[in-house]
Amino acid sequence: MDKKLLAATAVLLSLAWSACTTDHIKRAAYEAAYQKGCIDRVGTPNCDPEHKSFEEYSKERDRLMAGDAR
Numbered sequence: 090m091d092k093k094l095l096a097a098t099a100v101l102l103s104l105a106w107s108a109c110t111t112d113h114i115k116r117a118a119y120e121a122a123y124q125k126g127c128i129d130r131v132g133t134p135n136c137d138p139e140h141k142s143f144e145e146y147s148k149e150r151d152r153l154m155a156g157d158a159r
Contacts, residue, residue, distance in 0.1 A: 116143045
């Protein structure tokens with residue numbers, strides 16, 4: 090295999106892995122903050138079963154950030 094192709098493949102895989110890892114970290118931080126807020130308020134980790142999912146939160150945040158950029 091060509092060394093340039095191998096290097097390019099390694100870089101692309103590294104970038105893809107980094108993006109996935111970042112998303113997982115953000116998701117975990119969102120859930121941890123939700124659970125800590127619940128524990129602080131009512132003493133249980135899941136006080137609001139209808140809280141926004143990470144995807145809903147992320148979409149709303151992106152929409153709001155796009156509106157602020159205008």
